[in-house]
Amino acid sequence: MSLVTAGHAWAAVLNRDRRCDGRFVYAVSSTGVYCRPSCPSRRPTRDHVMFFDSPPQAEAAGYRACLRCRPQSSAGSDADQRVERARRYLDAHPDELITLRRLAAQVGLSPFHLQRTFTRVVGLSPKKYQDTRRMARFTSALKRGETVTSATYEAGFGSSSSLYARAHEELGMTPSAFRSGGTGITLRYTTAPTAVGRILVAVTERGIAAVRLGDTAAALAASFRHDYPKAMLRQDTAGLRQHVRAILQCLIGDIDATFFSLDVKATVFQRKVWQALQQIPRGETRSYQEIARSIGQPTAARAVARACATNQIAVAIPCHRAVRGDGQLAGYRWGLERKKRLLALERR
Ligand SMILES: [Zn+2]
The missing domain is CATH 1.10.10.60 (Homeodomain-like)
Incomplete structure (x- = not known):
């Protein structure tokens, strides 16, 4: 395989790209085994990998077929x-x-x-x-x-x-x-200062509907109003004191992210991603790819990134713990600097 093609092939292996099954196999020199691209086994290091166009070629080079993914069948x-x-x-x-x-x-x-x-x-x-x-x-x-x-x-x-x-x-x-853009629903909200900037917390009868991070109370309230043009919004600082306290405790690690009852619209997929985020230990990060694998959809890394980007509930759904495959922090809805500070706070 040419270098360019090998680069693509390696990307397909890293993504366990099922669409590439049957187009090539990869062989691992340290184990002597060859696999189809989608093999669920652990990814080898790149240095140990060779690509072959077909199973017979890999076998001719002395590799034997993986028992898990059965590339030859x-x-x-x-x-x-x-x-x-x-x-x-x-x-x-x-x-x-x-x-x-x-x-x-x-x-x-x-x-x-x-x-x-x-x-x-x-x-x-x-x-x-x-x-x-x-x-x-x-x-x-x-x-x-x-x-x-x-x-x-x-x-x-x-x-x-x-x-x-x-x-x-x-x-x-x-x-x-x-x-109808929130017609008929009532959202109570308040803002409060935290170690990572101002937060806005909003709740419905059913639970927390939004946790947002920003610089000022005014800016947070304005963007919140913008997103729920037809909902009844009511500032209620006294009524939300417990909620705010719980979020602050979650920030410093005194309570777990799964503690909250949330009232949030989400697809089944988004819900899975968010649950996976909540399971990442405090202060640690996972790549979108790892999260995709952990929910059994190894090819859905991009969709995972999207689900993180649309998260309405900062902190309690800790999307700041999701990073790019190369370990870079990538984007954060509420600012990259804030993502860094959140992680630094968690690692203390
Ligand atoms: Zn295999």
């Missing part, structure tokens, strides 16, 4: 193709309730095998996948300004009865409130 990629067909089938039938049995029959796998392979490849079970897609169609229809009823139909929810409960959970507010 086409079984894995066949199952992957069936999963891809199953995924397309689900996408093509948004308004039907498709049982695992029916889906399995459709692609010629046993229900058990399909469930397992689908979850491994896609990162969600078939049912969860269909739910997630539906909810995504639903929210994007709402954002386009459609009525809740028509969005419900368009998304493929036959009846809206169970939808409301679920949508409320996913969106952090009722679908109607979501559609």
Whole structure:
């Protein structure tokens, strides 16, 4: 392989890029084993890696096939193709309730095998996948300004009865409130000084809806108002004293980030990312890639970065602990300098 191609190949290995399976294999001189790019085993160091265009070439060079990813067999990629067909089938039938049995029959796998392979490849079970897609169609229809009823139909929810409960959970507010930029919801908020600048804390009846960092109370309140043009915003410093105290305690490590009840709109994926962030020990960082792997979606590093960038709840969802693959801090919604200070504070 040429140097340029090897560079791409190595990037694919680091990302466990499933799309490159079948295009090349990589061999590890320290173990004598060769793997497909998506192999789940630990990444070798670059110095020990050689690339081959095909399994026979690697074998000819004296390497043996990895027992985990079985690069020499086409079984894995066949199952992957069936999963891809199953995924397309689900996408093509948004308004039907498709049982695992029916889906399995459709692609010629046993229900058990399909469930397992689908979850491994896609990162969600078939049912969860269909739910997630539906909810995504639903929210994007709402954002386009459609009525809740028509969005419900368009998304493929036959009846809206169970939808409301679920949508409320996913969106952090009722679908109607979501559609109208916060109409009908009341947010109480306050600001307070901290070691890393001013914070704004906002709550609904259900929990903390926002924690933001900024320089001044006025600037924080103004941008908050800007983001919730139609919500009822009420400053309530006395009423939020406990919340603020808890956030401050979380900052200095006296209470855990998982302590808070949050009221935040999020997709299933965002929720997974945020939970993973909360599990990073204080003062430590993880790359977007590592977080993607930890939630079982190794190719989703970019989506993880996006989820971090859209986090509404600083500190309690510690997105400041997510960094780029090269260890650089990358961006932070509330300023890079502040991210550094947060991490320095945690490492004390
Ligand atoms: Zn392998």
